[in-house]
Amino acid sequence: MSRIHIAARDNGAGLSRDLRILAGALGDAGFDVTVSAIGQGGPRRQLRHLQLRARLALERWRGGAARGRFDVNIMLERVWRKYPPLAWRNALVPNPEWFKPEYAPYFGAVDRVFAKTRHAAAIFEALGRRSDYVGFTSSDRLLAAVPREASFFHLAGRSGNKGTQPLLDAWLRHPQWPMLTIVQREKLPSPLPGAANLRYVTRYLPDAELRQLQNRHLFHLCPSETEGFGHHLVEATSVGAIVLTTDAPPMNELIRPDRGLLVPYSHTGTQRLATTYFVDSGALENGVERLLALDAGERKALSERARAWYESNDADFRRRLVAAVDDLARTG
Structure with a gap:
């Protein structure tokens, strides 16, 4: 099964939730998932990133893959400059309302946009990047015993x-x-x-x-x-x-x-x-x-x-996500 790296700012709100959902869905599907949660944990998170880069350098020194140890790198909301070299292929899961102009120069590192809505897919397709509508899901909050x-x-x-x-x-x-x-x-x-x-x-x-x-x-x-x-x-x-x-x-x-x-x-x-x-x-x-x-x-x-x-919707999202990641990994 493909090796997946997911990177996002761990903001304690929506992005943290997206990170958990993506990692959980891909892990449930059998992918080998590594997560970089940015902004929480202080020096430990920085150490984790340095360890990833050191492992990449060691693979190169040993004559391994010239580019990365992961098959697919998935970045949430923005393109993190330090992560694209860690993978063969890179995907972005953006939020149009938070896509800042300063992200645009690094958009070229993105091979595919995984869009959470059809609305977002059209926006990023117009920017010249292939956009797959993957959709998304949310946590199941049902407590059937609670009276409405x-x-x-x-x-x-x-x-x-x-x-x-x-x-x-x-x-x-x-x-x-x-x-x-x-x-x-x-x-x-x-x-x-x-x-x-x-x-x-x-x-x-x-x-x-x-x-x-x-x-x-x-x-x-x-x-x-x-x-x-x-x-x-x-x-x-x-x-x-x-x-x-x-x-x-x-x-x-x-x-x-x-x-x-x-x-x-x-x-x-x-x-x-x-x-x-x-x-x-x-x-x-x-x-x-x-x-x-x-x-x-x-x-x-x-x-x-x-x-x-x-x-x-939850079942459809999981199916579309696996298909999109598999397709992108095969292009590597």
Whole structure:
């Protein structure tokens, strides 16, 4: 089986999650996987990199492969200059909204883009690099024993692109709506707007506590401006939540009307290579009202289809990833 090296910044958030998912999926498929988690562990991580380079030099001195000990090197979000020489072939798993101009000079070291969304595949194909739509998956957060409540949940985490402010504004205009729980580790407006149906969680949540919240709330509100993939949307489908999100790419790749609710946007912007989409406030309010109007049968059907899609997407991602890595390794 091919030898794979995965490199990413271990940021304790989305990239760390991507790193674990990729390494786990490839390891489960039988690949020999080595991980370089950059930015955590201090000198140990630097030592690990030096050991890799020393091993490469030793192989060359012994007359081994002229280029690298790995068959495929996979870099997340950016091209790390020190890693391409360690492998025969190099792949990039990018996030368009975080692809900085300073990464462009090193883009030539990339043999293939593994795109998490079809939206990203088109963007990087236009830059002249072959882009394979691989897709992605998220952790399965389901706790079937947790009772669902017809209340609302918004997981913003550390991101400023999750459409938190429009949700706050909508809830302040509708004190009759059920409770909205907002989990946000970045700073929210100060002072926080108070309302009897708004609950803020700004402290660090242990994963077990966060998972309970994800399962307890039936409605997950994710009116994102842009997404590299959309873990909070996909984790929501894993628990069978009914997701409201922006009717724009790539959010509407993940959530479709048969398993959630799409809300139109009013205007757009840009963030590096990505287009940002800002949800229409009136349409957002109408969307919440539509969720509240669902009867028990409609809720059950949407929830079951969301969970079924999660399982199907997870299996499809693993299949496409293995096929893409095998194909790239064979070109070595």
